[in-house]
Structure formats: C-alpha cells, structure tokens
Amino acid sequence: MEHRLDRIKKELHAKSYKLTPQREATVRVLLEREEDHLSAEDVYLLVKEKAPEIGLATVYRTLELLTELNIVDKINFGDGVSRYDLRKEGAKHSHHHLVCTDCGSVEEIIEDLLDDVEKIVAKEWGFLVKDHRLTFHGICKNCQEKDNEERSE
C-alpha cells in the first residue's frame, strides 16, 4: 500500500501538483477500498474519518485530478452518480465490469478481453483506440444458483 501511494505521490510531483494531506487521505481511501466503486460522496464520508475538516468540493477536485492523471477511472453504472475506480498498477486501460441486475453486485475483470475487438475497430473503422469502457449487465453466478435452488424446491 505504501508502495503504491509513493508511486502516486511521484506522479503528482512529476506534473508539479502538490501533495496535500487531503489528497493523500483521499488516495488512501481509494487504495483501502480498491474493490469497491465509490461515488464522490462515498469517498467524502470515508475521507472525513481520516481528515474531518475536508470539504466535499475538495474531494471532487481531487478525484477529477486523479482521473486526469489516469490513476482512477470515472465510471458510470447508470444510477445518477459517477463512481471512481482505481486503476490496477500499471494498467493501460479501464478494466471491465459485470453488473448483476438482480442483486446489484459488481464484479471486476482485470484481464483485457478486447484486444481482438480493438484490432477490428482499428482496421474496419480506422479508429485509433486509446481506452475503452465495457460493462456487462446480466445475472451473476450467485443469483443463478439461487434461482436454480428455488426452482428445484
């Protein structure tokens, strides 16, 4: 954790952004809750535990900055809020998501499954792909099993 924090500190300094305690606290929250997909408000409430004086606008500004630096991805699952998702160390692209329409769970696919598709897009559409957003909507393994049990009772 300290390792990744250090890398992020360096990325900030490399672009001559200051490392404030507020920014550090925000990054710590994102690292601690890496699996989650927190909204700005979620992040704000968690950061407040470490740095109670922080303002919501500062959290928004920090998340915007981290997005600009590609440290986090700003994603949207169709509820009214933006969510902020830490990139895996060294990842070039946003990772994929599996959203269960039944229980609401969100699984992550770290492996990049789009290489072939991107080749087609480059070839057929002449589009130079820089990044992607891929989300599947459907029924997660758990919910399928639950359904099966209920049906066989």
Place this chain on the structure above:
Amino acid sequence: MEHRLDRIKKELHAKSYKLTPQREATVRVLLEREEDHLSAEDVYLLVKEKAPEIGLATVYRTLELLTELNIVDKINFGDGVSRYDLRKEGAKHSHHHLVCTDCGSVEEIIEDLLDDVEKIVAKEWGFLVKDHRLTFHGICKNCQEKDNEERSE
C-alpha cells in the same frame, strides 16, 4: 418511419401503456434523429416544436418508459447528462460507440463484436450476460488525417 412507429405503438399497448400525443411526438423525434445521441433536454426542445405544451418532466417519464421497454438505451458518455439512443429494429443489445476525444464525434458500430468475449465471460466467470455497454475512446479517422496533414506541412 410509420412502420417503426406502429411497432412501438404496439409494444406500448402490449404492456397496457397508453399512447398519448406527447409520447408519439417524443418517439417521432427519436426516429428522426436516430443517428444522434440526445439528452433529455435536447429531446424536450425538439418535441416542443411538435407539441409546444409538453413539459420537461413528461419527456423524462417517456424516456424512462421507452428505456424500460428496451426501445431506447440510456447511455452516458461522461459529460454530466444521460443520453437516449434508439435501438436498431430488432436489436437485442445496445450497440457500440466510438467517441473521439479530439473532436467529440460519436460513431456507431451496429455489428455486435462481443459474441466471443461474452462466451469467455460466461465460461470463466459463470455470468449470464443479458446486455452490454461498450465505448471506445480514441481518435477518429478524420482527426488522424488532419493530424497527419499538419505534421507533413
């Protein structure tokens, strides 16, 4: 156009929703601007030309209903608004998009490029895919050509 409108009328009636003039006007706008990706406000302004007395909330309700019926897809390109995208006739899935980060243009890919990926997701993650959202961010053909010209000058 009248053909597709009729189909949509029938889909509404099949679920015992009424076809009001406001809904018809909204659907007509969506059909006329099929290539575009209109926000609720965009739709509202266009519908007002046909039905000046319509309210913005009615447009929101109508778009919500059409989304529920999978006649439109509610999509989000990361600017602050939801956009409403008519499904192609008979399409089971939301289609893909190419968003140019340079000029802001949005191209559509109607062909479904995710069949193979979905098979992997089903097999490896046990996830039952019902729909997907795929957007590529990058540089469109036009902007690439413009860049090349400038560089060679």
Place this chain on the structure above:
DNA sequence: TACTAAATAATAATAATTATAACTTAATAA
C-alpha cells in the same frame, strides 16, 4: 524562514432529475 503559486474551506450557484398534486384524457365497455 520567507515567498508564492497552488490548494482548501466555506459558502453559493447551477444543472439534472424526480416528486407532488390538481387537472385531463385514452382506452374501454355499457
């Protein structure tokens, strides 16, 4: 330690979306 651009807190403002309540109407069937 002093300097200064950058960042923050504490608002206020804006923009998008949803809720409420009184009125209107599309579909249905007598």
Place this chain on the structure above:
DNA sequence: TTATTAAGTTATAATTATTATTATTTAGTA
C-alpha cells in the same frame, strides 16, 4: 356515443449531484 376511470399530463416545488467563487491557508522551494 357517452360515461367511467386508471393512467397520464402540466405546473411547480424539491432534491441531488456537481461546479464556481472568494477569502484564507499551505506545500514546495530558494
């Protein structure tokens, strides 16, 4: 056709998410 009524609409208010403003503070640097 007309009466009925659940569903839908308008007008407006409220809520929620996000961004802007401004006076104050501070991180990085010399």
